[in-house]
Amino acid sequence: MLQAIADGLLNGSIIALGAIGLTLTMGILRFANFAHAELITWGAYVALAVVAVLPPLVGAIAPFSFGLPLLIGIVVAMAASSALALAADAAVFRPLRARRSESMTLVFASFGVALLVRMAVLLIFGGSAQYYSNELTFAVEVLPGLMLLPDQVFTFGLTAALWLALHLFLQRTTLGLSMRALAENPDLTRVNGVDVARVTRWTWIIGGSMAAIAGVLYGLSVQLRPEIGFHLILPLFTAAILGGLGNVTGALMGGMIVGLAESLSVLIIPPEYKPAVPFLILLAVLFIRPGGLFGALGVAR
Amino acid sequence: MIRQRLLACLAAATAIAAAQSAAAQDCTINIGAVLSITGPNAAIGSAIGDAGRLAVDHFNEAGGAAGCKLNFVLRDDQGQPNVGVDAAKTLVSIDRSPVILGAIASGVSLPILTSVSVPSKVTQISCCSSAPTFTELAEEGGTQGYFFRTLPTDRPQAVVMAKIAKEKGYGSVAIIYVNSDYGNAMAKNFTAAAEAQGIEVTDVVGYNQEQASYRAEVSAALKGKPDALFLVAFPADGATITREWLAFGGSKQLLLSNAMRAREYVEAVGAQHLTEAVGIDNAQTEGPSVEAFNAAWTAEKGSPPEGPGLHTMYDATAVALLALEKAGAPDGTAIRDAVREVTGGQGTTIYPGPEGFAKAKELIAAGEPITYEGATGPIKFDENGDVTGPYLIWGVADGELTTLDQWDMARVDAALAEVSGQ
Amino acid sequence: MTGLAIYLVFFLTVASIYAIVVLGLNLQWGYTGLFNAGIVGFYAVGAYGTAILAGPDRAALIGGFGLPFPLALFGGMVLSGIAALIVGLATLRLRGEYLAITTFGIAISIQLVALNFESLTGGANGLVGLPRPFADRFDDPDLYGLVFLAAMLATVGIIYLALEAVVRSPWGRLLNALREDEVAARALGKNIAAIRLQAFVLGCMLTGLAGGLYVGFIGFVSPLDFLPILTFQIWAMLIVGGSGNNAGALVGAVTVWGLWTMSGLLISRLVPVGFHAQAGAIQTMLIGLVIVSTLLFRPQGMIGERAGGARFGRSNAPPVAKDRNWSTGGGGQQP
Structure with missing residues (x-):
């Protein structure tokens, strides 16, 4: 039970990081971006390429399984995922927005972009499972019945730090305030002279960076495959909707809830059905409280 | 743009038709194979295709079959049934292949x-599909005898593994299995055989393929603190599961299914963690027929044949071609009827390789009986087109896959009798 | 018949099965603007429904009712409709993308049930020995193939004509009006959610019908038949053909499935085996490219919409109305 909660929170951290970016694009750019999950895959693989290219400068930093190359890899991956997000926006989404296409057209285009990115990853990196490090680290029994890997503590800590940073950014900076304003009332914001293009750009950069980190953490705790993003689409959307669109803290909580529910569900249903758990949560939320548990739009109203 | 594309398609179709008529003049028989070159089984598919091609090459060196040269046509099913069915249909109707070799996935x-082989009366021989449904369908008459497979059915394998667990003195075993026809059957048969011998099966946990994390499954299997883990998986998933299993304090005493006998698996987990692991695989490790194949493969590829499906694919192809020679014409039904005439143990023994096939051709021409002894050893199809075969037990030592033990057919039969008798 | 002709019969049969799915999708997306991201799920429900109702009785299975094929086919359609109803009721009063996400989710969940609910679906083994309708009355497999194709073409023809009649009916014109200007339609006092729900369920029932016909044609069903890639393939068919146009849907089905199989054939002949893995990935990328570049460069598709303006190009409603529409729905809730 304790183990299941810990596993759930760790998985939830990764879902939460992905969902933060998704909730921002859904709140600010106003379309459900199916390609968002592929930014996770892309980031994870870019970090893998960095780790493969760099010499292991100082070896693994005890007690973790990774060293400096992976930390550099995270930074490069953040840049790469942001770049991919911006490129997709410039090539596909912006022209469609400029034409005032319906939002469903954008959703649909994102469906196509997702397929393209996934296949590109498959083409470049191959389809078999890969790891950042082939060294196995062993879990430590923290409490009776609770085993944790050092890497998992890192994952949890990093997620908490990123959430705090993002929260402060949205509360304290002009850019952050513009983003919130745009999420809450686009017409008014446009009239009041907010630079919409700039806000859009930063929405992609923040979303892409968070996704890249999520991807690296995923690869660290599990493995890399071209399908990791695809399998995360449903948990990500569920977390974002559960938290309320545009709500960063909500997405974080939503991610944790989805992660916990997946992990705890194994205690009552066969694990084979676990991937359906986010769908059941989603259905329940849409029937009962479609605005999400934590209120839609705006970070803290 | 679209019109150009349509024209391109038309041009391609014409080219194919032209190739067909050209082929008829030279008297070439296409031998069609449907395998996964892309998709979930891509890691093993292309090497399996090479094994089939090698058998066809050997036959061509021996002078072809049924008076014609042979042309190996490999089609990709992408792991998708609709694509595989379409590929098989083109092989049968356009390429006029009298046999279909494959596919890998039972699905x-x-x-x-x-939808293709039985209605079109074409013999299908699979190297790799292990589902019990084929046997079921054959018993109902649904295959009309057109289906054979050179991969032994799973039940004996699970029984042998349960016997090994007993010999090693494991009191309790957990099972993690891939949720597919293959994994399902293995888990069920192992559970029955283990319990029959007084081994406690603590948890039986299925997993869905190609997920990123198997932590929940591993946690569930760890619950009962078993002495050992029986893992039925494919190399990539299996490596992830093994890593998580070991990292969270699972026993190093691993029992591994046949598909895991791959270098990829050992490298991903780390050989030093697998010293207490034992696995099983189909294949006879010794004997002149096996060495003939191993030597031919090594000469061609530069490395010994390791990995699932290579031996069985070579045999599937060789049996098909010997039957074609025996039938004397590229006719699916005649080939079906000839399959049992070139296998089963009656007549002069034929080994893999060009010399063996040349000898077979002479004997067939003379009307003498032959029996093929292949890369997996002697082959005998039962009335459902299934084979039972010998097994080898493998382990990991000094970072390499090594063979620890062998189970010939007599020993397997004894184990089967013992378990079902109890 | 020559080999090529035999293959063409086979190819057209499969293409007409997909054409039915595309027609159903066209009703949802082309005429009503509903984004179904889980086509493969409804296709699977129809297929399994038909297989379970028509299949032979087996001890290990719950199903196997041995019903006559047409009856089983109808049952599969109804089951698909019920699945659509569940999803539709949850989402169709909300912003459009909720339907997309939920349909995506139900497809994954249906796949899981197919794989794991062994006593109903046969699990990973699938269901074998399913009857191919009237196959026992034909000795010649090629003749049977031809008759099956004729039946399929007739089915497609009937559905096509029925849909053409539907979209010209008052109900169909309402769909169009709703898609173009929801606010105006609402002002006329129309129950928008109910109309959308009807279109969505009807489209999914057609998808289910196609799934059942696929089972009849192949005689076997397993979870492998319902990979997510199929959803993309169907979408590519609609997009290439041009959504909002039933004839376009038919052309798209034949063209895209033709390109897909033909490129596989060419790869097997022209590309060295070592590069097949890459070639396969590129083949799938082409679908993504087709989707994206059609949206960008030729929103009306190959054939284009017959009436009422381009589907993708722009919304005909004034921008302000559209945005208002958005902000009211922005929180996921519509008043």
């Missing part, structure tokens, strides 16, 4: 069988 082989 692709079966629709090919029911």
